[in-house]
Amino acid sequence: MPSSSSPSHSRLRLFRLPSILLLTLSIYLTTSWTIPTTLALDPSSPPPSPEHNEKAHLLRNFFGGRGKNDDAHGHGSGSGQGDGKVTSTHTNNWAVLVCSSRYWFNYRHMANALGMYRTVKRLGIPDSNIILMLADDAACNTRNKYPGTVYAEPNQHLDLYGENIEVDYRGYEVTVENFIRVLTGRMEESVPRSKRLLSDERSNIFVYMTGHGGNEFLKFQDNEEISAHDIADAFEQMHQKKRYNEIFFMIDTCQANTMYTKFYSPNVLATGSSVLGESSYSHEHDDDIGVAVIDAYTHFVLQFMEGINKTSHTTMQDLFQSYDPVAIKSHPGVRNDLFKRPLDQVRITDFFGGVSQAEVLLDQDGVVIRDAQNLEDVDEESDLGLNDQDEKITNSSSPKSSEEVVEEDSKSSIRRTRRMDEGKQQVGQAEKQGRMRSWSAIGVLVALGWFVHAKQKSSSSSLASRSGGGGKGQKRL
Numbered sequence: 001m002p003s004s005s006s007p008s009h010s011r012l013r014l015f016r017l018p019s020i021l022l023l024t025l026s027i028y029l030t031t032s033w034t035i036p037t038t039l040a041l042d043p044s045s046p047p048p049s050p051e052h053n054e055k056a057h058l059l060r061n062f063f064g065g066r067g068k069n070d071d072a073h074g075h076g077s078g079s080g081q082g083d084g085k086v087t088s089t090h091t092n093n094w095a096v097l098v099c100s101s102r103y104w105f106n107y108r109h110m111a112n113a114l115g116m117y118r119t120v121k122r123l124g125i126p127d128s129n130i131i132l133m134l135a136d137d138a139a140c141n142t143r144n145k146y147p148g149t150v151y152a153e154p155n156q157h158l159d160l161y162g163e164n165i166e167v168d169y170r171g172y173e174v175t176v177e178n179f180i181r182v183l184t185g186r187m188e189e190s191v192p193r194s195k196r197l198l199s200d201e202r203s204n205i206f207v208y209m210t211g212h213g214g215n216e217f218l219k220f221q222d223n224e225e226i227s228a229h230d231i232a233d234a235f236e237q238m239h240q241k242k243r244y245n246e247i248f249f250m251i252d253t254c255q256a257n258t259m260y261t262k263f264y265s266p267n268v269l270a271t272g273s274s275v276l277g278e279s280s281y282s283h284e285h286d287d288d289i290g291v292a293v294i295d296a297y298t299h300f301v302l303q304f305m306e307g308i309n310k311t312s313h314t315t316m317q318d319l320f321q322s323y324d325p326v327a328i329k330s331h332p333g334v335r336n337d338l339f340k341r342p343l344d345q346v347r348i349t350d351f352f353g354g355v356s357q358a359e360v361l362l363d364q365d366g367v368v369i370r371d372a373q374n375l376e377d378v379d380e381e382s383d384l385g386l387n388d389q390d391e392k393i394t395n396s397s398s399p400k401s402s403e404e405v406v407e408e409d410s411k412s413s414i415r416r417t418r419r420m421d422e423g424k425q426q427v428g429q430a431e432k433q434g435r436m437r438s439w440s441a442i443g444v445l446v447a448l449g450w451f452v453h454a455k456q457k458s459s460s461s462s463l464a465s466r467s468g469g470g471g472k473g474q475k476r477l
Helices: 002-032 050-061 104-122 176-184 228-240 256-260 296-305 316-321 402-476
Strands: 092-099 130-134 203-210 217-220 224-227 246-252 268-272 282-286 291-295 333-335 356-362 368-375
Touching: 092 104, 092 176, 104 130, 104 203, 104 291, 104 296, 130 176, 176 224, 176 228, 224 228, 228 246, 228 256, 246 256, 246 296, 256 268, 256 333, 282 296, 291 296
Parallel strands: 092 130, 092 203, 203 246, 246 268
Antiparallel strands: 217 224, 268 333, 282 291, 356 368
C-alpha cells in the first residue's frame, strides 16, 4: 500500500508547486503592468510633485474620499505658511455696510456708508455679496438741492449715489433685529437671497457701521440701540455656525472703540474712530447742501483707499499706520488680539477686494469632472485685474479694454478645455494599453500553465508504465 500511494502524492506535489508559482507570477505581472496614469491638464507643465502623487494615490485608493490632511469639509488643515508668510485661505468676500442714522442733518452718515460701498465695489466685491443698509434716503429728501445724488465733498465732483446702487435695507427696515438676523442667518423663508448674507466658513466679511453712538452702544434711527455685547454675541453665533473665515469690523461713531471691547470670537480684527469719552467729528461742510457731507475718520480712510487697486499688496498695518489723530480730530484704535495673522501680512484686498479661485474636481478614478471657478463679478467702473492666485499679467504701457480682456479670457478657457480633452484621451489610451497588456500576460501564463501541466502528466504516465512493466516481468519470473 505505501508503495502504490507514493506516486500519486508525488504527482500532486509536482502539480501544486508550478500552479502556486504561476498564480503568484500572474498576480505580480498583472498589478505591475497596470500603468498608473495622471491627467495632464497642461502638457508643458513640469512633472507632478511627490505631494501631488501622494494625493492622487489617496484619491484612487479611497475613491474620492478625504485626504489625510483634510478636515470634515474637505479643506486642508495647513496653516497657509508655505513660504514663511501667513496667507488667507478664504475663497469669497462679503461686505455689510450700515448707516443707522436718519434725518437730513445726518447726511454725512449716509455719505460714509456710500463711500465704503463705492470702494468695495471698485475693488471687486459684487452687489450680490454686499448688504447695504441705509436708515434714510438723503438722495430723495426734499431739502436736497441736487436730487438723486449724495456727495462727500463740497465741490460735488463724485456722486456716491449714482445709477448702479442697490440698497438692500432702507428706511424703517434698518433695525437692530434685521442687522442681527443678517449676520446670524436667522432669516424667514420669505426673505429674498439679495437680503441674505450667504457666507460660509471660507468667507472674509467686512462689517462697517456708522451713526450716533456712545459707550458700548450705537443708536438705530434714534429709536433703539445695539450694544457691544449684541454684536459680540452675533459674531460668536457666526463662528459657531461656520459663517466666516475672518471678520474685519470698522465703526465710525462717538466712543467707537468701546464697541469692540466685548468681542471674544476668533479671527476678528476691529478698528474704530475714537476712544472712550471722545467724539467723532465731521470733516467738511457744504454750504450749498447746508450740512456736513462726511465724517473725518471715514474721509481719511477712503482717501487712503483711493490708492489701492485689486492687485495691491498694501496691508492692514499700512492702513492703521496712516491714521493721523490730529487730522482725524480723534484717536482711532485697533484690536487684533483675536486675529491670528500678523497685520503686516494681511492685505487690504483680503477684506475690501474680490477673490478669484480655481479648483479642479476629480472623480473616483482621478479624472477631472469639471473646472469650477469662483470668479466674482467686477464693477464696470473698476479696473480689470486678477488676484495673485490667478495668472500673473504684467502691466503694459497701454491698458487693455474690457472687450480685449474678455476675449483673452475666452481664448484661455478654450485652450484649457482643449488641453483637458487631450489629457483625457491620453489617459484613456494608456489605461486601454495597460488592460491589453494585463490580459495578454494572463493568457500567456494560462497557456504556460497548461503546457507545464501536460508535461507533468506525460512524465507521470511514462513513469507509471515503466513501473508497471517491471512488475509484470518480475511476476512472470
